[in-house]
Amino acid sequence: MKDEKETLRKTDESIHVMDGFDPAILSDVPAPVVSLYIPVHHSEREERRDIWDRDMFKDLMKNAERTLAESYGKDAYKGILEKADYLLAHPDMPLWLHAGEGLGFLMGNDDVYVYNLFFAPDPMVAAGDTYFVKPLLRNFQYGTEYYILELGNDRFSWVKGDRTHVQRQQLPREVHDYFSELFANSDDTAADMKKDELGALDYITLEGHMGQYHDHQSRNDVKKEDAAQWFRYVNKAVNDYLVRDDATPIILCCDEEYVNAFRKICTLRHLLPEGIKKDPAGLDGKALLEESLAVMDGIRDANIKQAAERFGADAAHGKASDDFDAIGMALAERRVAALFMVKGKILPGGFDINTGTVTFDGNPNPVDDGYIDPAAPDITDAFAQAALAQDAHIYIVNQDQMPTASPVAALFRYAE
Structure with a gap:
């Protein structure tokens, strides 16, 4: 009984409700991890007390477990499942009762980071080697606090x-x-x-x-x-x-x-x-x-417009690009000052931060219909995490605010 209480105490202490987004939590995270986002049904709260929200969480975790089982043994993600079960078993936790328009969960075997979102995200889960953070960037980009x-x-x-x-x-x-x-x-x-x-x-x-x-x-x-x-x-x-x-x-x-x-x-x-x-x-x-x-x-809009207007002149002098390979290399060399990305755009593929190599997934469908799982890894999400690590500005915008027709673009710190 004493051991069980100690386990529950440690589990509770491993769940962190975050006030802001700290890029440091993305560094050196042991795989696997799960990223999960749900909208919150405020209109149903008085009558059903978050049952819909927790049911959605439970269903998405089942999808995540199915995905993890394809690549890992069950012991490799045991801690993630235990923490998810703890969250579901405690509906009176403040994170459920005081939720905003949505909730985001970054879940590892050791820690869970919970984010209160000001917007209602589409229900989504990603399970794999790295976190999926673009919804959080939208929540915490300049102007949200x-x-x-x-x-x-x-x-x-x-x-x-x-x-x-x-x-x-x-x-x-x-x-x-x-x-x-x-x-x-x-x-x-x-x-x-x-x-x-x-x-x-x-x-x-x-x-x-x-x-x-x-x-x-x-x-x-x-x-x-x-x-x-x-x-x-x-x-x-x-x-x-x-x-x-x-x-x-x-x-x-x-x-x-x-x-x-x-x-x-x-x-x-x-x-x-x-x-x-x-x-x-x-x-x-x-x-x-x-x-x-x-x-x-x-x-915010003035800053985005000013940065976008710089793109043409800077690109002509090698100080900006919308080419994936060029952006990947600049990120590897820590030369990105600002990164533009289209809101909601997912590009299946991989990015190696050590070499700057970008590879594309041949599957034209960026969403796994069976698991409600965004393509993982996602190139733009990997770009965003690399940009965060070098203190670059990240602008998640509509396509009409982009400096080019490409879904990504970057301003560099200095010429190539």
Whole structure:
């Protein structure tokens, strides 16, 4: 009984719900592995509690097991099946109950990495020597996660957002302490400390209500000099306590009259050049999400367009290509700066990262109808994993956003 509990504990600890995509987990993974993606049926949740989702997971795992049995002995993937059984036997795990529009599972014998997806993927499973990650790249490519700095001339809040929602963050104690020393509720700071109050610190809720920092004066009475000092304090607090080494982009949301004043003193490295020029007090959660996505999508589309427009001139000088062999060699030599791929496109075949050799599968059907299994290995997925390993930008786009008619294209770091 004790051994069984220990086994269950270790299995539970081997299942990791991921906040972001870390390319390091793709390195040196012992084969075999399973990559599984399912949509989540939110409309059925109250009545059937994810039964559809878990049934879909179970069916896809049966297909994966059948595929694995063709190339491996059962002991070679025993750990994968045990972890899948554990997931199915625990429907009240937070990963099931708090799922977004879809779930992605990267499963090995030692660890399982679970990803909450903002879109509903087609049900899909791939079993073989390497993970299938393109759906995750779509989920975590630039613009899917961001912060919002909601700023007034005497107050601020910190919001985290993604493609589906925005959520006000609880400010850490260090921030409360920092501002309590600067902006106490009374002249008697010591008295406030004794009462365990948080000074005048408050933050904006997504329902549009705002608390005041200065209880002794109205918001309209805050002088420009005080506002400038306040902006410097906010800038320092965000830098020192909220972002530090975090490279997530930040959207500034404030009334247009304060934009220039804050940007003039701002030292936030990842503050985006475009922001929301509206008083955050007038934006509820839905409106804030819409405004934020407009900013993120606009910057992303501009970046894609700019990179695509470079392609023609760079290709003429050997700095870009849509040729598979040329891209494969550039990836092997770690010379790819940006990789374009068509969303949803699967190209059966192989890619050797050591030599740059690309081989194509002669089967014109990229999907195994019997197993709902994408061609594995897939050339574009292998390209994407190699590009991630060298910190290249990856753009998963519609065909009309591609710089050429090819399903893949790349910009190189320097000429061949």
